[in-house]
Amino acid sequence: MGYQPNWAIIPQNMNIIVQGLLITLQISALSLLISIPIGVLAGLGRISRNRFISGLAALYVEFIRGVPLLVLLIWIFFVMGRFLRLGSYWSAVIGLAVFSGAFIAEVVRAGIQSIPKGQMEAARSSGMTYNQAMRLVILPQAMRKVLPPLASQFIILLKDSSLVSTVSVVDLTLVGKNLVATTFRSLEIWTFIALLYFAVTFILSQAVRFLERKYHVVE
Amino acid sequence: MISIENVHKSFGDLLVLQDVTVKVPKSKVYGIIGPSGAGKSTLIRVINGLEPVDSGNVWVNGLSVHDPKTDVNKIRQNIGFVFQSFNLYPHLTAEDNVSIAPIHVKKMNKKEAKEKAKGLLADFGLGDKAQSYPNQLSGGQQQRVAIARALAMEPAVMLFDEPTSALDPEMIQEVLDAIRRLAYSGMTMVIVTHEMGFAREICDAVVFMDGAKIVEVAPPEEFFTNPTTARAKDFLSKVLHTS
Ligand SMILES: Nc1ncnc2c1ncn2[C@@H]1O[C@H](COP(=O)(O)OP(=O)(O)O)[C@@H](O)[C@H]1O
Ligand SMILES: [Mg+2]
Numbered sequence: 001m002g003y004q005p006n007w008a009i010i011p012q013n014m015n016i017i018v019q020g021l022l023i024t025l026q027i028s029a030l031s032l033l034i035s036i037p038i039g040v041l042a043g044l045g046r047i048s049r050n051r052f053i054s055g056l057a058a059l060y061v062e063f064i065r066g067v068p069l070l071v072l073l074i075w076i077f078f079v080m081g082r083f084l085r086l087g088s089y090w091s092a093v094i095g096l097a098v099f100s101g102a103f104i105a106e107v108v109r110a111g112i113q114s115i116p117k118g119q120m121e122a123a124r125s126s127g128m129t130y131n132q133a134m135r136l137v138i139l140p141q142a143m144r145k146v147l148p149p150l151a152s153q154f155i156i157l158l159k160d161s162s163l164v165s166t167v168s169v170v171d172l173t174l175v176g177k178n179l180v181a182t183t184f185r186s187l188e189i190w191t192f193i194a195l196l197y198f199a200v201t202f203i204l205s206q207a208v209r210f211l212e213r214k215y216h217v218v219e
Numbered sequence: 220m221i222s223i224e225n226v227h228k229s230f231g232d233l234l235v236l237q238d239v240t241v242k243v244p245k246s247k248v249y250g251i252i253g254p255s256g257a258g259k260s261t262l263i264r265v266i267n268g269l270e271p272v273d274s275g276n277v278w279v280n281g282l283s284v285h286d287p288k289t290d291v292n293k294i295r296q297n298i299g300f301v302f303q304s305f306n307l308y309p310h311l312t313a314e315d316n317v318s319i320a321p322i323h324v325k326k327m328n329k330k331e332a333k334e335k336a337k338g339l340l341a342d343f344g345l346g347d348k349a350q351s352y353p354n355q356l357s358g359g360q361q362q363r364v365a366i367a368r369a370l371a372m373e374p375a376v377m378l379f380d381e382p383t384s385a386l387d388p389e390m391i392q393e394v395l396d397a398i399r400r401l402a403y404s405g406m407t408m409v410i411v412t413h414e415m416g417f418a419r420e421i422c423d424a425v426v427f428m429d430g431a432k433i434v435e436v437a438p439p440e441e442f443f444t445n446p447t448t449a450r451a452k453d454f455l456s457k458v459l460h461t462s
Contacts, residue, residue, distance in 0.1 A: 118306035121269055122365075126320035126372060127296035136323060140310050 009185045010192050020175030021196060027089070027171060028158040031096035035157075036150070038097060039104025044134070046109045057105065064102035070163050072099055077167040092164035100157050107149045111142035151208040155201050162197075172196065220245040220407045221376060226265055226275035228258075235261045237431040239275070243409060248402045250418035250439070251411045253428035254454060259411045262428065263380050266409065267298045280375055296324060299369030303381040305361045307353040313340055313364045314349040317371045325372065332371075339367040343397050359390030363397050370401075377401060379410040415458060419443050427451045 010017070045057030064072070073095040081091035115138050123133035165174035176193040180186045221243040228236040235258045243249045251259045264270040266277055268284045268291045277284040282294050307316050317336035321327040327335075337349050343363040353361055362382060369377060382398065383391045395417050402408060402421045412418050418425060418439060425442040427435040427450075435442065435451050446452050 116306075118302060118304055119308065122300075122302065122306035122308070123320075124292075125267055125269065125295055125298070125300035126368070127292050127324040128320060129292055132323055136319060137308055141308075144310070 003187065005188055006185060007188055009179075009183055009188050013179055013183075016175055016179070017172070017192070017196070020170060020172040021200075023170060024158065024161055024172040025200070027093055027096065027164060027169065028154065028161045031093045031100060031161070032154050032157055034093065034097035035100035035104055035153075038101030040108050040139075042101060042105035043108025043112065046105060047112060061102045061105050064099055069095070069099050069160055070166065073163055073167050088164075088168045092161075092167055092169045095167075096157060096161060096164070099160070100153060103153060103156075104150065107146050107153070108142065111146040112138055114145060115141050148208055148212040151204070151211055155204050155208070158201060158204070159197065220247075220280060221266060221409065222278040223262070223266065224276050224278070226262075226277065227273045228261060228265065228270065229273060234431050236265065236272075239433055241426055241433055241436060243407060245407055246405045247423040248406075248408045248410065248421055249424050249426055250422035251409065251426045251428060252413070252415070252418060252454075253434075257428040258431045259428055260380050263378050263409055263411050266376075266378055267295050267300055269300070292324070296320075296372050297375045299366075299372060299374040299377040301362070301365050301369055301377070301379045301382050303384050305353070305358070305365045305385070307361055307365055307368070309353050312350050312352055313345060313356070313367075316353070316364055317368045320368070321371050336367070336371060339371055340364065343367050344393070357390060358386045359393045362386065362390075362394045366394075366397055366401075375407060377406050377408045379408065379412070381411050381413065383412070383414060413458070415443070415455075427454070429454065 042057045042060055045053045046061065048054045048057070073092060076086075076095040076098075077088060077091040080086065080094075081088070086094065119137055119141065120133055123137040124130070128136065161171060162173040164171055165177060168174070170178075172193060176189050179189050183189070223239055223241050226236050226239045227234075239258075239262060241249075251262065253259055261270055265272055266279065266284070268277075272285050276286065279294055280297055282297075283289050284291065284294055307313075308319070311319060314333055314336045317339055318327075318329075318332040321332040321335065322329055337346070340346060340349050343366065345360060345363055345367070348356060348360060348364070353364070356364065362385075366382075379398065383394050386394060391414070395414065398408075398410070399417075399421055410418070410422070420439075422439050424436055425439050426433055427437075427442065427446075427448075429450050435446060435448050437447070442451070443455065446455060
């Protein structure tokens, strides 16, 4: 006698699964939203002529790249979260945002550095300050180049967000764990959850392709 | 109007400007010519502070450009700069390229600035191109937009660094025409150029540079017919016989 799958378990628990999915989407979107300003600031900081600022930004980026996301999430939840009474949801959002911000910083830095130096020179020649030139001339061009990698970052974030289940955020992954614990139907549940992650990231990666074509910057 | 005084400048070990001194009076047009690598671009970029100097100073309209106490952004509003490679902002229309500095630097009213930009573009034969993006324009059109962009700040001085060197031959004339009109309007200008005929026609003086130094400054007729230095003779015999 082999294992008899019972797929009915999926529709029976659809409500709770959809809720988990929504939490996953929400947490990813929210942390992306927070990580964009962090990333832009850190990216600008990296290229700052002020040694202190560029050093600080480099430290942040290097530190985050050297620490596993899981450890970062646990640390924020147990250490920072305790002191600041953040709760698991906001600990997770902040952890993901800080993590993703470091990657966005590098994308933004590369985007800015890909803009020809004549652009900054033209802007400064017309009397703009460094900050005005950045805001009005360099960043608008850099952000167009950065948009597709930013969208890819969202996909990565969405997958990475499954780790928030370890700090007891009831995301799609934790919903899966909980359902398996009560129903013992791991095959059906994990198969469906994997497919669900795939479906969402697949749709998003198609959207990224579309963006890449649309925002293909003509030099 | 422009006074360059004892400017020295090196890039690492490479001496690029060696004790350069020259004055450009108001409403005069000075052409800088000389072989590639002579330091012409560096000199013109030193005038608006795009390149810092090692020693010496530049005065524009009585204001010191390389004094750390002066607000260089303020001085630059008075100095238009036109680049060899145009450097238009690719994400903005021609009109916005021209109006962006007046709006954000001079705090000019947006509508007014755009009207003015349209007028300037029309002056340079680009009345129908106000809404075009740079990549929709030919090289000659882009350079004319760049000239309009520089003029939009109503500068007292215009600087050109080889404004026609990146252009296809058939577009050179339209840009030279635009620069000629400016010269005759009484604008104070410094132009780095390889267009010898043009320099001879519109310049009040020719500054000949070679090996990081100003070798000769003379009225164009004198310079082109009877250069005093051997290096200028040598340079002229090369450029005048190849073109
Ligand atoms: N940013 C720079 N860094 C190092 N060397 C430079 C730089 N800009 C120019 N140079 C060098 O300085 C010399 C003079 O350059 P430039 O002023 O551009 O000459 P020109 O415009 O007369 O051809 C050249 O040898 C050039 O390679
Ligand atoms: Mg040059």
